[in-house]
Amino acid sequence: MLPDMFLTNVILFSVSSALMMISLIEPYLLEAMSGWDMPNVARSIQFELKTEMFAILLIVTMFSQGLTIVSYGRSFITAFPENLAYFYPNTLSCLRVTALYDDTFVNIFHNGSSTPTKSISDLQKGQTVTVVFPKSAEVYQLLNYSTKSIQITSNKYIAVQSITQTDYSTQTNVVQPSENLGMNYLIPSLNYTNLLATFSVSQSASFSTKYNSFRLIIINAEDTENNITIVKNILGKIQLVNFTIPPYQLIQLQADDSMMMVNSSCKIAVLLTHPCLLKADCKCSMIVNQILPVRFQGQNFVVPFIPEIKQSWLFMTSNNKASSLSQKGTKLTSSSGFLSLSDPGNPQYVTASSNVSLRLISPGLFIELIQENMFAGCYLLQSYTNTFRIHVIAETVDRDHLNTDKGFIQSLKWTEISGTKYSSVEFSLNNRASTTVWHSSSKIAVYILEETDKIVYGGPAIPIKENPDPSGCKVPGEFVVGDKPLKWTKSLAYCTNPKREFACPTNRDIQMELARQVNTTNVEGWIGLRRSLMTTAWFWQKQTSSSTSPPVNYVYWAKGQSQKGFCASLSLDGSDFKWKSASCCEKKLPVCYKPPLTIGPLSWSDSTDFP
Template sequence: MFAILLTVSLFSQGLTIVGHGKSFITAFPENLGFFYRNTSNSLRVTALHDNTFVDIFFNGSSTPTKKILNLMLGKTETVVFPKSAEVYQLNYSTQSIRINSTKNIVVHSVSSANFTINTISAQTNVVQPNANLGINYLIPSLNYTNFLTTFGISQSTSSFTRYDSFRLIIINAEDTENNITIVKNISDKIQLVNFTIPSYQLIQLQADDSMMMVKTSHKIAVLLTHPCLDKTNCSCSMIVNQILPVRFQGQNFVVPHIQGITQRQLVMTSNDEASSLSQNNTELTPSSSGYLSLSDLNTQYVTASSDVSLRLISPGLFIELIPEHMFAGCYLLPFYSNSKLAVVIAKTDSTAQVSLGSNTIDTSAWSEISNTQYSKAEITSSDPLALIWTTSSKIVVYIVDKSGDTIFGGPAIPINEQPAPNGCMIPGEFVVGYQLLKWTESLAYCTKLEREFACPINKYIQIEFTKQVNKTNVEGWIGLRQSLMTTEWYWQTSATSASSSVDYVNWANGQPRANKLEICASLSLNGKDDFKWKTARCCKKKLPVCYKPPKIFIL
């Protein structure tokens, strides 16, 4: 039996610890933009490693429709799609777009349509890597009339019933038939709607306010959209945002002030129907539409009583707010317009450690946020692609673009979860060999690949390994070995490089064993035991695990 959920929020635009990966799936929603015709749709692919090759599959093709060859670190390739790529029918479609790469990339989706210099339908969206997708999603209660009433907007599209509601695009992210269940609340009664989606196909539905949840048998991507969202100046703009699984929620948020926004509300989605939101220990009371108002437009700190998703909304603008526990160490900012603004939030005592590119952000740019440990800075960039990073406490960064009278944007793309002392660090790459080898043979194999023997010298490298490795039922060698002279364990990264310092270990229970014949270390590759280490005889044959260390990301 499903509980009745409190789902009164709207859009979710890209929320995760890291936004890079090797496989993505997305689609371009319809951009009517009050009947603008010259719609431009594109994907911007940025490489995080040299010699990156990308295949893009469109409209159900089993062979790449487009290719990007040999993309280098920090370089961006723009792939343009025709207007026919937009998903406009309420039904099944093959118009999904899959992006596969040989190395980690980030993907940014851009859609725009101009009519005059002051009216533009524009939207950007961070395409989430498949690793961030899931099988359980909360769907906001979307009442278009309530939204317009809240902001005092007259519905200019009232004669077109197809625009009276938001839309939900569900994309099957896997190469198998996907069983979908939509949970609805109709007159306080739970109803289930069941159907299937074929491999990599999608379905577009009207997102009425009865929708509560989507549950699936395999991973999906979920987009909420409106092709012609009314604004206050008798125009409209397409909106698109990607909802993430329920695990991407939190309780503490810093709500930023956005230049040019004079009206704003908060909307909240939670599994807990009793969840509430407080500001300065005062509970915020929802309006009849379910929206929550802050005392003023300044940047403020709010706390939820249980895990929630929180959004800041304004006519034409929907920004997913990043929970405090998911702040990161480095962000990539892909800008679209000539007005390039970043809103940065950092702990007040660590603002001197925050940089834009190679330059520390000037102290005069920071202003303290009342009743919090945080400060805010509004930073402009001269480049279409920028990096903001910190060497100490984690930060959060939002992109604010402006074209004509349209303000759009959302969270920047988190590249690295942890702060780094020398810049924006690109995570290392793991490679698991296909042939069973002895320990010394495995070391030589990694050296031939111009990689190190995998050495998870700290928990962050170990965690990164668990995210990247393709699980298998065999074991793999790592560069950990015991000295015959001292019996101490040491790291052997390559044939000529060794370190005696072993400060982090992930031994399985009962390990390491005191066996003079077992002086090498391996780990399980099936993931069932958290990739724990154990001792083994060096002459045993296992898969070599190689590693390319992190490097500084320079644009």
């Protein structure tokens, strides 16, 4: 879209994927260079470490540190892992889709179909629909390609949650939009036997080896062949396994503690799963964890306290073997990679010595912890049951400004987290009419937890607004392009009414949001910028009732385009959305803007079966 948005990709693709791997696995390479033990399926590669290469890698690192806080979008891809649960036949796999705008249309593609297998039309703001899939949608093949990926696309922003359930196991998972996917992932080196031993659970001798370890599902998120490299560390020796995945297909691999990372040539989604994690009562819980790309790692975390969990540990994933985790300056001790909490009966603030991802683990429960830099102003609540619990972490000085869409929350019993600026609180919400939890002045972290048959499940809520807003939980305003070319003055009249205005990208963030939202076409569209006939100075024609037109402090002109005409348009071809000046009498598509609206209570539609 915008040149500065694409700068990262240009740099990334100018450096080979091998170079990217060096920066990630360099701590392991130093001890493995003495001897390479490469399997037949792996390709040998040679590394030439030069100063120039490290300089390039440094530039890549600088440009890839940006975080996308929100978890809504218009394109998603996921899959339903196998839910064994001791062969219980009563399984349920479904997607829960929530529209954030009126007049939303959703298409779902499955089994490699190029045409929608399921279409949902005319969803309104806050409306949630549940789509139920058959048992056959689960991915059970090992070491084999599959077309069982599920693509979800929409004309406007939506949030998507995946749910899978049996008689004794329920798991929910926030499906990340394509914007949050990446090409570099670190894999948690989870050892199934060590995990069971940690929780004093013995593994049955009759339990099939097919189910005694974790699995990794890698989904090609793009319409092109994707080159994948699995990096393994086996007894201190690096091994690379290379293969390709066809467009929108997936592969499921047996995962073990030798897997370090997955690198790809274009975007992928990565799921860490376990079909049946044994528990002390001879039942089992399914595990689903969508791994986030490396760029989402951080160093500071607040670990929530969950009273119903009798035993829990932290598991840290990092490309730096020397990474450590500390609480109040004291390093946490490790047992087979699982870190003991120093005070498990209270929420804790922990700090890593380098960027890591962190998970709170208990039998049947994996919670990806929200790093401090990814706290948000507002969260969407998608619950499976009618009663659920909310864990909130907020700054102590502002903690009493917590709200739901139903209003201010009173009489909460906050717990101050010792030695930090944060406090935490847990409270219950009854019925699913509550849609959002938001804070008026500071960023917060929100986890949603539910319980079915004494099985606790859940994880982070869905962030839908990065910054706090005293007026409520609002999604970005909506950009709409008219379907008929008009002159500039006619476009102004077309866009100006009580519910919308002429699009005025008065800063870079608004320009980027416009570029993300509008459907591309090979024409141009008018925006609300024109020149004064008296002074020839540019000014915004911002028709709002609340304020005067802002000064023109931000421009995005194409080269040599600012002086040719008296009205401004932008390119809608999807390449750069640069501005041009033109005669106001030319006919172009009007680009309008609907200001942000507060998300209200959800309206729940009946479940619909997938064909």
